Every structure is written in C-alpha cells, then in structure tokens.
Amino acid sequence: MKHVSPAPETRLILAGLGGQGVVFATRLVAQAAVALGWPVIAAETHGMSQRGGSVLSHVKLGPYLSSLIRRGTADVLLAFDPNEAVRALPFLRPGGVCVVNAEDGLGYDLDAQLEQQAIAVHSFPATSIALALGSTSLVNTVVVGFATALGCLPIPQGALRAYLEDLPPGRRERNLQALEAGARAAEDTLRISARETG
C-alpha cells in the first residue's frame, strides 16, 4: 500500500452532522497521533450545537499552541456529508485536499474555484460502504480509513487500528472492518487513477 511519510505538521478539519460521529473520528485521529509520539491539539463542538446541527472539529498535529485552525490554512478536510464539506471548504489552504462521503461529488459546481485554489476533492460513497457493513454509524471510520490509505492523512493504518483494538467487543470488530473497507476503497481509487493515467 502506498504510504506517505508523516508530515510533521498537519492541520485537519473534520466536518459532519450531529450524530455522525465527528467527535469519535477526532479522538481516533488524535489518539493515533499521540501513540506515534506527535504533539496534538484539537477542538471539539459540544452543547447546543451538537443537537443535529453542523459539527466541526479541528485537529492540529505538530507544535501548535491554538486548538483552532484559521480559515484558509487547513491542509486536509474530511467530510461525512457533502453539504458539510462545502460549508467547510473555506478552511482549506490553496493546494489542500478534501475527502468527502458523497455518492455524486459535492453537489455544486465548484470546479473553477477548486482549480483556482488547486484543491483536490476525493469523493467516495462511504455511506454505501458503511451500510454494507451494517450501519451508517461507521461512515466516520470508513472515511478515516480511506483518507489514510490515499495518503491524505499522514497517520499509518497501524496506529489507527491500535486505537480501535481498545474499543469494547462488537464496536471493535465493526470499526476495524470499517477502517479496512475505507482503505480498500482508496486502493480501488488509486488503481483506477493509475490505469487512467498509465
């Protein structure tokens, strides 16, 4: 599997809806990075905004002081919903990467703007993959597995697996399968793009 060596400093935005497990995915990435010995600071959404609204997390790997990512400076955006992806796009820096759970792209014509900002969007049907595993609640882990296997997120799969191994039985197996399924989807994407370019 293609693996990008860890970038020392990464600014990551996770975007989704209340109930989609943004907080769980935040903890997954943060704990895995800590296990690798990297400094981590992150920001979560709690309280009233958790009730079904847009939920946004910021994760910063590296020696940062502030938990928040300024708009226009994030390296990576992981989105569990296409509308929430579009809402969070202004966080990305020029040249940043967006991974989004969507059946059919972002749903808006943003090609000109994305090209101007040199932002790459990788969209894939994480909901279908999660449903095939038994629950839409696994979308978060599927997306994280996809992003790491694609090389967008500089965290080795092993570190993510180690965190999921500590979950209670049941949740553990389902999340490990979801991570694996996300990674497989990424490998398929890489194969297809390799065929197209080769």
Add this chain to the structure above:
Amino acid sequence: MSIQVLLGNEAIALGLVESGVRVATAYPGTPSSEVLAAVGRFGERMGREIYTEWSTNEKVAFEVALAASWSGLRAAVAMKQVGLNVASDPLFSAAYTGVRGGFVVIPADDPGPHSSQTEQDSRLLALSAKVPVFDPSTPDEARRMVGAALELSERFSTPVLLRPTTRLCHALQALALDEQATQQAPVAPVGFRKDPSHWAATPRIRYQLHLELVEKLRQIEGLLEESPFNRRQGEAAHARLGVIAAGVAYASAVEALGELGVAVPILKIGTPFPLPRRLVAEFLAGVDRAVVLEEPDACIELQIPDRSRVFGRLDGTVPSAGELSPEIVFDILHRALEATGHTLAPLPDPVFERHIAGLPLPPRPPRLCPGCGHRSAFFALKREFGPQAIYPSDIGCYTLGTNLRAVDTFLDMGAGVTIADGLYKASRLTGDRRPILATIGDSTFLHAGLSPLINAVHTGSRFVLVILDNHTTAMTGGQPTAATPSQPSQRQVSIPELVRACGVTFVETASSYEHQAFRQVLRRAHDHTQAADGGVAVVIADWPCVLHDPAPLLEHPVPVSITQDCDGCRYCVEAFECPALVLRPDGSRVDVDPAVCVDCGQCIDACYKGFIVPRLAEIAPSL
C-alpha cells in the same frame, strides 16, 4: 507515565486531583460540564478519596465546597459563567470571610456565545468581588494553573478563580499523565475550626475584613509581578508594536504572528486580576503602541491607567461582541502591523469563501432529537391551545421548542415559572385573557423553579406549568438530578411531592407520548386555572431522554411510513419539526429519512390528514 489526549475540562480536573482537592462540586452547564465527572475518574484511578457531587444549583455547589475549605480541605466548584451569577452572593461574601483549605472557583465563559444567554466576562466579576483570577491559554497551562491557584488561595486565605473559555474547555491536547504520583494533601484535614471573626463576621468586623482583603490583593499583585504565568516574550529592544494577550486569544495571537512572519514583543497575562501593573507599565514603555487581545470583554484593558497608546475593545480596534476567532485575531494584528509601518504580504483574495457563502446550503439549526418527548409535549400544547396562547419557557434542550413556536420566552434558570407568574399578574391589569402555559425541565425546576412556584401559588397566580421530566440534565450530557440519584448513598427527591408541598392542588403526571390522553390532562389543567377555587396547575410530562435512556423506545418501536397521498402541505415539517421528516426539494411530498428516524411513531398524530401511518398498517391494510 502515559501520554493521553485530554479535553481542556479534563486537564483542569487532572490538575485538581494532582493538587490534592478533596471536595469538588458543580452544576452542569456548557462549556464546563466535563470537569466534575473527570475529577471522579482521575480520583479513582489515582487512588484518592475525593467527594464529588452534582449539586442542585451553583449557589449550593459553591457553598458546599466552601464549607469543605473551611474544614481545612482543598475544594473546587465548577459551573458555566451564568452559574456564577447564581453563586455570586457567596462569592462576594467569601472574599471577605476568606477560606482555609485552598478553594478554586471555575466559571467557564462562553464567548460567541455558543451555548449561553450572555457573553459576560467572569474576570470582571472577580475584579468586582476582589478575588484573584487566572486566565489559561491552553489545557496544559490550565492544569498547571490549578495548583498555583490553590496555593495562592491557601497562602492568602482567599477564594481564587480559574476562568477558562469554551475553546479551552473543549480543546483536546496530548498531556503526560503520571498516575503513580503521590502528593500529600498540603493542609492537614483537621476539621472545622470555629472562627466567628471570619465565618460569622458582623458588619463592623466586615469593614476590618475589607481592609484586610485590600491589603491581601496588594501583596498578591506584588507576587504576581514575578509569576511565570505573566511574562514578556520577544526582544528587549524598543518596538513599534507590542501585543498584550490573555487566554485563548494569546494562543491565536502567537500563531497569527508566526504566520505573518513578524516578531513583535508579547506580554502574556495569566492573571488579569490583580493585574501585574508594574509589568504592564514596563512593557508599554518599550513599545510605541500596544494591542490588547482578551475575551470576552475588556478586563486587562480597563485596568491600564493611560490608554493613549493602547488599542483594544474600548476604542473599537477589537470587536465589542462575539468570539475572537483566529480569523479576527489575524485581521486585527494585520491591520495593527500595517498601521505601525510593517510591510506585509497582501492578504489572499477571499473570492472562494465569498462564492461558497452565496450557495443555497441547507441551514442546520440545532433541533430536538428524533423521538424526543419534549417535541410531543410541545406539539400537544400547540394543538390544544393554539398559536394565541402564551408559552413562557426556560433553559435546557426544550429551549429548542422555539422551532415549534411553543416557546415565547426564556431568560434564565427558573424564569419560566416567574415570567408566567408575572404575565398573569400583568394580564389582570391589561385585561388579557389568553391562557399562559409555561414549560420547565426537571433539572431546571429543581435548580431554580421552587421559589418561583411558591411565590405564584402564594400570590394566587393562575397558569399551567408543564414540567418536562426526561429524568436527566440532557443538554449538558445527561447528568443526574435530585430526582434521579446516581449513587447508592443518595436519596430520590420526588418532583410531584415537592409541587404538592408548594400548595399546588392540581398535579398530574402523564406520558407526553400518549398524545390524546396528554392533551386531556392539559385541558383539565387549564380548566383548573379557570375554576373558582383554582390556581396554578402542574402537569408533569413524563418521558425519558432518548439519548440517556432509549429503553422504552426500543421496547415498543412504531415504524411509520407516509402514504402516496402526501401532498407536501408542510404541516408536519413545520408543526412537528422532526429531523426525520424531510420535505422533497421540489416540495411534492414528505419522506421519512430512515437514517435519522428512531421509530417513535410520534409523528402519526402530526399529520391531521392521516397520511403518516404505522408501517404495519401499510403491510396489512384493514379491509
């Protein structure tokens, strides 16, 4: 030793346990709610005997912890910023009486506001109460400040505030944890010692205590001039611009200056009160101008006597409301640097951001959860009494009843009852005959609803009070209430018995899930308010929070479908407002979103045309 990712609130809790706190109390409120439970968890893991409790309100929590301090134990109390308003009475008095064991008060401020009624600054309350306050910038610093705050508290016999803000409370940071560390409790727990000159001081002695307090603050300020939490960074040479920053705004300022590639001196203030005024004066002498960045109001800035070269909130350089986001901090510093002759790279054109701002993205306001019993109660209220009735309400998840237009007012904890009481009294003078139907949650009722109810009964008010009893403090994550004990040593307090003891003669409990029966109870309650010998009527709407206790829902699932007859009239979408009922983009009909629906079946009553049906009926239609 292990490295763990901790929430800012957990880092504060860790600091409390590491510093030998023995009694910790709190009333839940975003963004402070995670502190107390984490004190319990760390205490258990580190083998400390610590008493923790969710108190009935913040004043109670403050006083329970203060008495522990008077007993020689280190103690802490946590709350959200508006909770400190409730506890401000003991705060102001305890500044005079002083403490024995270190006593730290943790009010979490909410610039934004994200989940609060106000953006008030607890540091200004500390200044007003003459109590020292620490202002941390990161979870790691908050953890270290806890120990310093407790030592200062003990040394000068004063309560000390540690004031985090939302972005610190809900930041996650990797921190080193030494679970084996053993620390002696700094004060021998000898128990309460009588000392009427402090604990029972009369006004004459209070004057003396006030003089002592002022002298204490003078000494504390001298000490804080040398504190590592107050420090100048950057070169000593004279600079055109300097930055004075505190709290989360300090972290944003450091990163923004790094991104701008400009080195300017920064004065980091960790104790806004007492402000190390000599340090500030020396810093100002070394710069042409200074920008002050602090949240949510001007506390440091107000204490600088000569502000002719100081820019902040008071002159409009810093916005006077809202959170100091990284974008705003960056923008303020960019402008200040340009104004002081620094040459900067031009700001990128935000054309992309503007383009996205113009897209028709679906708005995502907070909503009651699918299956929430509050929604059913509100829907029944609206069906029974219509849009003309007046619906005062209170603070909690059910504030979201505004979406169903079943909440006309909310002010502060307990005001749902008092505003109803006052509206009734005003209606006697204005001739307004509209029914008044107030709602309040179980935890909020126990927090601040009892005195208002006693007042309303005693003075002959007439309105319906619906206590929305979901058996928990739901909005803040499901903390227990006095009616739902969480420990074997605790006793259950009965809400209906309390209501009866207040003198209410109409008290009925009904499940908000039984739509028709619930409406009949509401009608009878209203009749009671109109009867010759009537008065306040209380209905307890009983249904557990679906997040906290989904069992009843799981035991009796009622899957629904919407028939082909649905004409997209929008009634259910607007009047019932369940996230699982989704109007098609072309407006032709409503569908049930299976990923969101929890099979509560409550929306069956929300289609008066009968197009929302139990799925069973669809499979085997009656002939």
